[in-house]
Structures are given as C-alpha cells and as structure tokens.
Amino acid sequence: MSQPSERIALPATPALARVSRQVWLALGIAIIAGSMLPSAVTSTLAITLLTQAVIGGILATAVGLVIRQTGLVSFGHAAFFGLAGYFIALPAKHGLWPLELSIVLAIAMPTLLAFLLGLVIVRIPGVAFSMLTLAIGQAFHEFAVRARLVTGGDDGLAINLPRTVFGVATEVFQRPQTMFVICWVALVGVLFGLHLLVRSRFGRVTTAIRENEERARFLGYQTVVPRALIFAISALIGAIAGTLFALYNGFVSPESLHWSLSGSALIMAIVGGTRLLWGPALGAVVFFFFKDVAGDLTEHWPAMIGLMLIAVTVALPMGISGALTKLLDRIRPAGVRRDG
Amino acid sequence: MAESFAIEGVGLTRRFGGFTALDTVRIAVPDGEIRGLIGPNGAGKSTLIDVLSGRADDWHGTVRLRGEDISAFTVQERRRGGLARSFQKTNIFPELAVREQLEIASWHAETPNVDEVLHEMGLVGIAHMRAADVSYGDRRRLDLALALIGRPTVLLLDEPAAGLSMKESVALAELLRDLASRWKVTVLLVEHDMEVVFSICDRITVLHLGRVLAEGAPDEIRKIPEVVTAYLGSTVE
Numbered sequence: 001m002s003q004p005s006e007r008i009a010l011p012a013t014p015a016l017a018r019v020s021r022q023v024w025l026a027l028g029i030a031i032i033a034g035s036m037l038p039s040a041v042t043s044t045l046a047i048t049l050l051t052q053a054v055i056g057g058i059l060a061t062a063v064g065l066v067i068r069q070t071g072l073v074s075f076g077h078a079a080f081f082g083l084a085g086y087f088i089a090l091p092a093k094h095g096l097w098p099l100e101l102s103i104v105l106a107i108a109m110p111t112l113l114a115f116l117l118g119l120v121i122v123r124i125p126g127v128a129f130s131m132l133t134l135a136i137g138q139a140f141h142e143f144a145v146r147a148r149l150v151t152g153g154d155d156g157l158a159i160n161l162p163r164t165v166f167g168v169a170t171e172v173f174q175r176p177q178t179m180f181v182i183c184w185v186a187l188v189g190v191l192f193g194l195h196l197l198v199r200s201r202f203g204r205v206t207t208a209i210r211e212n213e214e215r216a217r218f219l220g221y222q223t224v225v226p227r228a229l230i231f232a233i234s235a236l237i238g239a240i241a242g243t244l245f246a247l248y249n250g251f252v253s254p255e256s257l258h259w260s261l262s263g264s265a266l267i268m269a270i271v272g273g274t275r276l277l278w279g280p281a282l283g284a285v286v287f288f289f290f291k292d293v294a295g296d297l298t299e300h301w302p303a304m305i306g307l308m309l310i311a312v313t314v315a316l317p318m319g320i321s322g323a324l325t326k327l328l329d330r331i332r333p334a335g336v337r338r339d340g
Numbered sequence: 341m342a343e344s345f346a347i348e349g350v351g352l353t354r355r356f357g358g359f360t361a362l363d364t365v366r367i368a369v370p371d372g373e374i375r376g377l378i379g380p381n382g383a384g385k386s387t388l389i390d391v392l393s394g395r396a397d398d399w400h401g402t403v404r405l406r407g408e409d410i411s412a413f414t415v416q417e418r419r420r421g422g423l424a425r426s427f428q429k430t431n432i433f434p435e436l437a438v439r440e441q442l443e444i445a446s447w448h449a450e451t452p453n454v455d456e457v458l459h460e461m462g463l464v465g466i467a468h469m470r471a472a473d474v475s476y477g478d479r480r481r482l483d484l485a486l487a488l489i490g491r492p493t494v495l496l497l498d499e500p501a502a503g504l505s506m507k508e509s510v511a512l513a514e515l516l517r518d519l520a521s522r523w524k525v526t527v528l529l530v531e532h533d534m535e536v537v538f539s540i541c542d543r544i545t546v547l548h549l550g551r552v553l554a555e556g557a558p559d560e561i562r563k564i565p566e567v568v569t570a571y572l573g574s575t576v577e
Contacts, residue, residue, distance in 0.1 A: 201447060208444050211433040218393070218431075219486065220419040220448035 015196045027192055034184035038177040047176040053288035054183040055245050057281035059261075060268035061190055062237035064280030067269060069198070069230045070122065071210045075130045075262050076137030080110035080235040082257030083140060084242030089157040089252040090150070099165045106246070107239045114235030118228030137262055144254035156253025159246060173247040183244050187281060190237055194277050197233070206230050267305065271312045273319020282321050344407035346371045346526035347423070347494045352391050352401035354384075361387040362399070363550040367528075369494075374520050374527040376541035376558075378534070380571050383547040385530040386428055389496045392528070393425040394418045405494065420448065422493035426486075426500055428530075430479045434472035438463055438482055441471065442489055449490025460519060461485040477508050484512075488519070494526045501533045509533050513540045538562075546571060 041047050059081055066074045087106035091097050121132045144151045151157065161170040172178040197203045209216045209223045216223055246252050255261070264287070265280075272283020290308055294301035316323045345368040352365040362384045369375045377385050390396035392403055394415040403411050405421050413421070433441045439458065446452035458464050461481045466474050471482060484500055500516070501509040513536040520527050531537045537544065537558075544561045546554040548571070554564045561567055 204440070204444055205447070208433050208436060208441065211435055212431060214395075215427075215431045215433065215486065217415050218395075218419060218425060219445045219489075220416045222416060 015200055018199070019196070023192075023195065027188065030188045031185060034188065035181050037184070038180050044176055047180050049288055049292055050285075051176050051180040051183055051248065053285045054180065054187050054281075055241050055248070056265065056268060056288060057284035058183070058187050058190055058241035058244070059238055059265045060272065060280035060284045060287075061187070061194070061277070062234040062241065063262075063265045064269040064272070064274040064277070065194060065234040065237065066231060067274040068277070069203070069206045069210060070227045072122065072125075072129045072227075072231075073266065074133045074231075074234070075259065075266065076133030076135070077234070077238045077265055078257050078259065078261035079133075079137040079140045080114060080238035081242035081245065081261065081265075082144070082252070082254070083110045083113070084239040085246035085252035085256050086144070086151065086157070088243060088246045089159045092159050092161070093157055099162055099170075103165070103243055106243045107236060110239040110242075111232050111236040115228055115232035118231035119224060122227040122231055123224055134259055134262070137257065137259055141254050141257040141259070144257055151254070154254060156251055156255075159250045159252065161247070161250060170247070173244075174250060179244075179248050183248075186240060186244060190240065191277055191281065198277065202226065202229075267309050269319075271309065271319060273316070273321035273323075275318055276321040276325060279319050279321030283319060286320060345369055345404070346373070346406060347392060347496075347528060348404040348407075349388070349392055350402045350404070352388065352399065352403070354387055354391060354396060354399040360550050362391065364401070365547070365550070365552055367545055367552070369526055369528055371526055372520070372524055373542045374517065374529060374540055376537040376544040377528060377530045377547065378532075378537055378544060378571060379547035379553070382549075383571075384550040385547055386498055387550075388547065389425060389498045389528070389530055393423065393496050395425075419492075423496070424487040424490070424492035424494070425496035426483045426498060428498040428502060430476075430483050432471050432479060432482050432486065434470070436471060437468055438471055438474065438478075439467035441482070442485060445486050445489040451491050453489065453491060457485045457488050460515070461488070477504055480504060481512075491523055492525060494528070495520075497527060497529045497531075499530055499532060501531055501536050506535075509536050510539075512536070516540055 037050070038047055041050070059077060062080070063074055063077050066072055084106040087109055088099070088102045091102045092099065117136065121129060124132060145153055147153070161173070163170060165173075173182065198207070205216070205221060206226050209221065209226060213223050242256065245256065268283040268287045269280035270283070271286055272281065273279035287305070291301060291305060294304040298304065312319065318326070348368040350366050352362050352367075353360070354362040365384070365388060367375075367377075367388065377388065379385055387396065391399050391401070394413060401411070402409060405418070405423055408421075410418055410421060410423075433444075436444070439454065442454045442457060446454050458467055461484065463478065463481060463485060466478055471479060474482070480500065480503065484497070487495060487497075497516075501512050504512060516527065516529070517540040519525060529537065529541065541558060543555065543557055545552060546561060546564075546567050554561060554567050556564075
C-alpha cells in the first residue's frame, strides 16, 4: 500500500502556456499604464499617496489570498510586513552584509516563519485562528518596542542605504515617481503569479480544501501542508510589501508590526472583496483615498473608515470587485442580445 | 490459511463517555460482496463506517483491508489503499463545478476515470454546473461519484439513498448492483430503505445497541424473530 505524500502533481501543460491572450493583454496594459501614470500625475502628494496605496495593496492581496484559498482570516500579517523591514534595517545598521542579501532574507525569513507557524495554526478554525495570528503579530510588536538596544524601540531604525542595490541606484526607491512604478510592477507581478497559482492543481486543491476539508481528506489529500503553504505564500507577499515600504521610507518602526496595520489590510481586503485576486488591491486604493479625504474633513477619520466598512459589508457583501463583476455580468448578456 | 476478506473489522469498540456505540463488533466482508448494514437509529451503523474508514478516533480493535492491518492508517492512506466512502450528509464541494471536483478527486487516483464516473452516475449533463446549483438527487449522486473515482476496491456507503424519492432509490440500487458487479467492488451499505437493502445485498449484518444481532442472507434475516422485533417490524415482505 502506498504511503501518503504531499505530492500534488503538476499540470500537464506549462502554466504560462495556459494563460489566455486576454490575461497577457491585461498584464501588458497594466504595466504600461502604471509606468506612464507618474508622468501624467503632476502632484507629488498624489503620487506619494498612490505609492503607499500600492504597497498597501500588496499587503491586502496577501491577506486576501489567505481568505480566498483557506477561508481563514489573518489578523497578524503586519508581522511579516514589519519583520521584512527589520531584516533590512538591522543588518544595515550593523553593516553585517550587503543590502542585496538583506532583501533576500527579508522576503525569505518571514515566509519560512509563516510556513512553520502555519503547520500548527492552520489546523485551528475560525476566530481562534484570527486570535492566534493577532497574538503572534503583537508578540513581534512588543519585542520591537521593548528590545530598544536591538530595534531602537519606539524610535525605530533609520536605514542607511548604499548607493546601489542589484546594480540599481537606491535613489530610485525613494523618489515617489520611480518607486510608484517599482511597486506597481511588483503588485502586477504578484497578481499574475497568484493568477497562475490559483489555476494550478495546487491552487485548485487548496480551493477544494477550503470548500470541504473533510471530503478533501477522504479523497486522499493532506490538508495541513497545502494550507500552511498558502499561509507562507501570503507571508511572502506581505514581506515583499514590507521590503518595498522599508526601502521607500528608509525607516522602520514597531508601527509596521502593529495589529492596526493588519486590521487596515483586512479592511482593504474586505472592502475590495476577496473572491477576485485583484479585489484587495482595489480596496487598498479606495482605502487610502478615502482615508486622505476623511483626514482632511475630520480628525476622527478612523470612525469614517469604520462607517465605510459597515456600508460595504452590508451593501456589497462580495466587496467592490464583486459588485463590479456582477454589474459587468449584467451588462454582458445585454450586449450579446444587442449584437444578436 | 485464514480467509482474507476485502474489509474486516475485529473487536471494534467505541465509547462516547458512558455510552458504548460499538461493542466488540466483528464484521468481515468477502471480495465482491454487497453487504447491507441495518439496525435502528443509534445501533452503531455510522460509527462502524467511521471506524472502518478512519474518520473516528479513540476506538479499539483491528481493521484489515485485504488482510493488511490498516488500523493505524490515516484516511488518506486508506483511500490510497482502495477504500472509499460516501457520507450520510451530502459531502461535496458546493462552489466547484461537478466535473472540476471529480477531476480534483482523480489526481490522486491511479485510474483517473472522470468521464467514466460522470457517465455511469448520469452526471454528464450537469458536469459544468456548480454543485450548489444542482438538485438534491444529483448532489447525492455526486457524493457517490466522488467515492467512485479511481475505481476503489472497497466502498463504504452511509445511507446513499437518504432523501431520494422511491424511484431514485430504486435506480440507485440498480446502479450500485451493476457497478459492484462490473467493477468488482466490495460494498458495505448502511441504508434505512429496506427495499434497497433487500434488493441488492448478498448478505446483511444487523446491528443493535452496538452489537451484531444477526448476520445472513436477506431471506435468512427476514426470518429471525429478534431482527423483526428490533428493527424490521412487519413492513418488509
């Protein structure tokens, strides 16, 4: 009798070969349009806001992936975001190794950590999982606040960037116009990667596990490792966001590990909708612009964010992306009828 | 040499606190047989299926699959060994299309027979539909179809006809009889519909209060006074 394995066979045809022409077209348009946007937007404030929104969008995409593929809600993704920043700041402060290695570690270490944590915590359903992720995130935050000698405590750490990284002048990471393009390409790349992932056998198996874990087990599938892998992939995406944030700001503080950042990312994901991969990123753009407008109107802007969240969850249970898709689906048959 | 059964349980015991759901039950089903498992509610039928399939924990005894002790095997290992099951409550993937979930089931199977199962179970016409959108009868057949992927050697069916109309139940019974014969599948069938049980089973095991009350061919079971009193009443002819 064969022994169990975690093997999930690869699809017969290469993943890239199965990407439709529409997706390639959308990818091309997205990259070109995003690259041209900074020259169209003259306001530095607006482009700064957009850059923050895109970084927030990558983090929200990470949170949305966990919801979409496992049905679990993470309240601690700021841990992976903030850890990435500290993995860049600390070696830079002590001159331990080149920034290139720090960037690799900043993305790899939170991913590894999430996988190991995931092997334990993805077994725990519902609110308990959310509370565990919250506790883990806050544990890192507390450490960053209290270990002043290592982390600089509440004051945080300034990151001394070298002149170049991977042959690129580090200046480009700190100018909003160029950093927006880098972050945008990263976001589009993440979404494209996830597009391939969710359509792969692995992605479809994780969807099945989300739908009915027991049945998946009775079909012969291990259910813990695939969910831990999804958690790790989502941490990787969160760490990419954290790395970009650290490079952009040249600074990292315990705030980047705080639960309120995890909460904001969750709000972005819910507002945008998690059924579609791009929903959380859309939610992030809406979130940042709504926050900016609300901040101009009142110092109590978090209350307005709360009202927006209530309004969206009540009126658009599938989020803005879900509502948009529904609207397009309604328009499409009408178009067919007109044509027909 | 001892006879090797397709599926065999020896000394199977499971307790829930002070309640003994299974009490040193022995069941042995030879290759190719359709065995009915009947008894009143609470007799331990579903618990026995759970123990044999690996769903239950905290039980005692030995489970053998074609002579091999699989007591310590996980549900995944049992499935790969050729043991599949369906569920009392429909246990499918509601958001996935019918065909998609059968495909996912087939990726672990040595014989990925998706088209064959779709055809045999009469699901071809709804293959593209989301499982949540198909009729209850189709969902029950899909539940069974998921178990049939990979042509298992032993099939444990927990009330496959539950909630089906008389006509659907009879059709399902005929289908099961036919498949078991053609695919050489050994079936252990828990079912309350006595029409189904008595029409397709080679032998029947009667459980009562967690113990085996009787075992024999359908005609023999009908004649046992304790079985009639405990379960059948005077309704089955």
